Amino acid sequence: MTKRLSKADRSRPTRWVGRLLTLGPGGLYLTLFLAVPLAVIVTYSFMRRGTFGGVVYQPTLENYRRAVDPLFLRILWDSVRIGGLTTLLALLIGYPAAFAITKLPTRWRLPALVAIVLPFWSNFLIRTYAWIVLLNREGILSKALRAVGLTDEPVGFLYNRGSVVVGLLYAYLPLMILPLYAALDRIDPALDEASADLGAKPWRTFIRVTVPLSLPGMTAGSIFVFVPSIGNFVVPELLGGGQAVMVGNLIRDQFLRARDWPFGAVLSLSIVGLMMILLVVQAVQLKRTRAHA
Amino acid sequence: MPELVHIAKVTKRFGDVTAVDAVDLTIEENEFFALLGPSGCGKTTLLRILAGFEDPDEGQVLLGGRDLVGVRPYDRPVNMMFQSYALFPHLTVWQNIAYGLVEERLPKREIEQRVGEVIAKVGLEGLESRKPHQISGGQKQRVALARAIVKRPRVLLLDEPLAALDKKIRADMQLELKRLQHEVGITFVVVTHDQEEAMSMADRVAVMNQGRILQVADPITLYERPADYFVAQFIGEMNFIAGEVRDGRFFSPELEGVPAPDADAGPVWLALRPEKIVLRESPGATPVELEGRVETTTFFGSLTHCYVRLPGREEPVVVTAPGPRTFQPGATVWMTWRPEDAVLLPR
Numbered sequence: 001m002t003k004r005l006s007k008a009d010r011s012r013p014t015r016w017v018g019r020l021l022t023l024g025p026g027g028l029y030l031t032l033f034l035a036v037p038l039a040v041i042v043t044y045s046f047m048r049r050g051t052f053g054g055v056v057y058q059p060t061l062e063n064y065r066r067a068v069d070p071l072f073l074r075i076l077w078d079s080v081r082i083g084g085l086t087t088l089l090a091l092l093i094g095y096p097a098a099f100a101i102t103k104l105p106t107r108w109r110l111p112a113l114v115a116i117v118l119p120f121w122s123n124f125l126i127r128t129y130a131w132i133v134l135l136n137r138e139g140i141l142s143k144a145l146r147a148v149g150l151t152d153e154p155v156g157f158l159y160n161r162g163s164v165v166v167g168l169l170y171a172y173l174p175l176m177i178l179p180l181y182a183a184l185d186r187i188d189p190a191l192d193e194a195s196a197d198l199g200a201k202p203w204r205t206f207i208r209v210t211v212p213l214s215l216p217g218m219t220a221g222s223i224f225v226f227v228p229s230i231g232n233f234v235v236p237e238l239l240g241g242g243q244a245v246m247v248g249n250l251i252r253d254q255f256l257r258a259r260d261w262p263f264g265a266v267l268s269l270s271i272v273g274l275m276m277i278l279l280v281v282q283a284v285q286l287k288r289t290r291a292h293a
Numbered sequence: 294m295p296e297l298v299h300i301a302k303v304t305k306r307f308g309d310v311t312a313v314d315a316v317d318l319t320i321e322e323n324e325f326f327a328l329l330g331p332s333g334c335g336k337t338t339l340l341r342i343l344a345g346f347e348d349p350d351e352g353q354v355l356l357g358g359r360d361l362v363g364v365r366p367y368d369r370p371v372n373m374m375f376q377s378y379a380l381f382p383h384l385t386v387w388q389n390i391a392y393g394l395v396e397e398r399l400p401k402r403e404i405e406q407r408v409g410e411v412i413a414k415v416g417l418e419g420l421e422s423r424k425p426h427q428i429s430g431g432q433k434q435r436v437a438l439a440r441a442i443v444k445r446p447r448v449l450l451l452d453e454p455l456a457a458l459d460k461k462i463r464a465d466m467q468l469e470l471k472r473l474q475h476e477v478g479i480t481f482v483v484v485t486h487d488q489e490e491a492m493s494m495a496d497r498v499a500v501m502n503q504g505r506i507l508q509v510a511d512p513i514t515l516y517e518r519p520a521d522y523f524v525a526q527f528i529g530e531m532n533f534i535a536g537e538v539r540d541g542r543f544f545s546p547e548l549e550g551v552p553a554p555d556a557d558a559g560p561v562w563l564a565l566r567p568e569k570i571v572l573r574e575s576p577g578a579t580p581v582e583l584e585g586r587v588e589t590t591t592f593f594g595s596l597t598h599c600y601v602r603l604p605g606r607e608e609p610v611v612v613t614a615p616g617p618r619t620f621q622p623g624a625t626v627w628m629t630w631r632p633e634d635a636v637l638l639p640r
């Protein structure tokens with residue numbers, strides 16, 4: 001008995017060292033890049049603004065009161081709508097793409113996935129500028145329409161909500177396709193056969209088996225697209241031309257132009273809050289499907 | 294009994310592998326039919342051809358006279374119980390079983406009634422609202438079975454239905470499958486690599502090896518009159534003596550002219566079941582006799598196994614006798630049998 005106890009005692013420090021070593025790097029990362037910045041932002045949100053940026057350490061709730069201003073809420077709502085539309089389109093385009101990749105012969109799947117993430121290897125700004133070349137009044141699309149005689153005038157497609165959605169969709173579509181592919185690929189092919197065997201035509205199998213079992217991938221992909229979409233400020237700036245202001249732009253402006261850091265902090269926290277809600281929804285769903293597997 | 298399934302010259306190749314090789318088979322109405330063979334011999338492929346998941350490269354599959362080649366799986370009056378069960382993980386037990394009836398667009402009341410009946414029949418009461426991950430292996434197997442029989446198919450295909458179960462449950466389930474087949478009156482085609490399973494459940498057994506059907510017979514015939522060396526060694530225990538038939542007699546280094554009136558001349562195996570051999574402690578006056586030395590005896594209660602070594606032979610001859618029998622290791626014994634109990638197989 002005594003012997004056993006002492007043995008457990010001896011192993012305790014080693015266990016702690018082991019845990020610290022394995023948790024250490026991740027924990028350090030989370031502390032440095034998540035907990036500390038978040039704490040700073042939360043603190044700023046309760047302070048008064050400094051005249052030339054920064055904060056004056058006088059606690060106040062003023063910033064939160066300003067955030068429920070209808071003007072800001074409208075911009076937030078607009079961002080949610082643009083992000084939502086982007087997410088919906090990404091789902092509609094990404095689902096068939098991911099589904100098609102799972103049906104490819106095994107040796108073609110990796111090349112197809114690489115092709116999907118290939119644009120990520122070029123600079124985000126340059127990729128977004130490329131859309132200006134495509135969509136502006138003297139751009140390729142406009143010229144093509146004139147060439148086939150659909151219009152006589154140059155047509156510009158830029159500087160509206162539509163062009164922002166196109167830009168965001170283009171930027172984040174791979175983030176939809178990859179988790180969808182992962183979810184679809186995990187579905188046991190025997191389930192498709194079992195469904196067919198029980199009398200279901202392919203489209204019925206798709207609705208009754210494939211879609212429900214790929215739900216976690218749909219949620220993950222939607223979050224991966226939605227969250228960066230509503231926070232993005234480069235695309236609205238370049239392709240929205242100031243016509244479509246999103247929360248991202250607003251936050252950037254508060255910090256860099258209006259020099260109102262505390263208000264910028266409150267706006268940032270509003271997105272963080274939105275994100276948290278989505279992640280909780282996803283975690284609950286993932287837990288439910290994990291149980292299946 | 295009228296013929297239900299007719300498989301004619303069916304061949305299926307995967308690249309260089311001929312998984313099913315010119316198979317001819319008829320399966321009768323209401324029959325419990327088993328496809329028996331070692332792993333990789335093409336049983337699953339043949340079953341998948343019947344279910345419509347594989348198209349044969351050659352040959353015909355008829356069900357009740359109707360050609361099934363080209364008919365999609367969802368249009369076939371055939372259901373399959375998958376080796377992995379393939380239960381839908383997102384659906385409850387009840388929903389899994391109702392799945393195929395919903396596809397038939399049956400009225401809700403009929404679906405409820407039929408699912409309820411089947412649940413009672415396979416003993417899944419109380420588990421209706423569980424998900425597949427919340428039930429045991431044996432219960433999953435019942436759901437897979439219920440899901441298929443509730444469709445009332447003309448033929449039910451079962452791919453190694455008991456392979457994933459514990460040995461103890463397996464024996465119970467063998468009986469239960471047999472009972473169920475009687476009750477529902479559906480033709481069962483069971484695939485298995487376990488010869489005891491096939492022999493104990495099936496009305497008729499087809500023995501397969503390397504894509505070919507070697508023999509189709511009822512279990513007793515298969516045991517007593519195997520038509521092929523592979524069948525003879527695959528099913529039960531068998532002693533083989535290599536020899537030759539000349540002038541209606543079997544000759545081997547050990548044996549001089551055992552009568553074999555019906556055998557064709559040529560090289561053959563003489564195959565003898567261990568329980569057909571009688572052991573004596575003194576020679577009799579018969580040409581059907583082998584002299585050997587007892588190597589070991591093992592007593593199993595109702596049986597004794599005796600291993601007898603013959604001069605110039607690697608493998609001992611196995612003899613089983615009912616009840617306890619003891620021989621001193623090294624004792625000289627004489628083995629004899631009735632010539633009609635031996636089977637001569639082409640070598």
Ligand SMILES: Nc1ncnc2c1ncn2[C@@H]1O[C@H](COP(=O)(O)OP(=O)(O)O)[C@@H](O)[C@H]1O
Pocket residue numbers: 307310311312330331332333334335336337338339
């Ligand atoms: N889809 C397939 N592709 C390639 N080879 C296959 C395929 N299915 C089966 N085979 C091959 O066909 C042979 C028979 O397989 P199978 O019918 O599964 O045997 P069994 O069920 O008797 O174990 C095996 O050699 C197997 O490797």
Ligand SMILES: [Mg+2]
Pocket residue numbers: 333336337
């Ligand atoms: Mg198999």
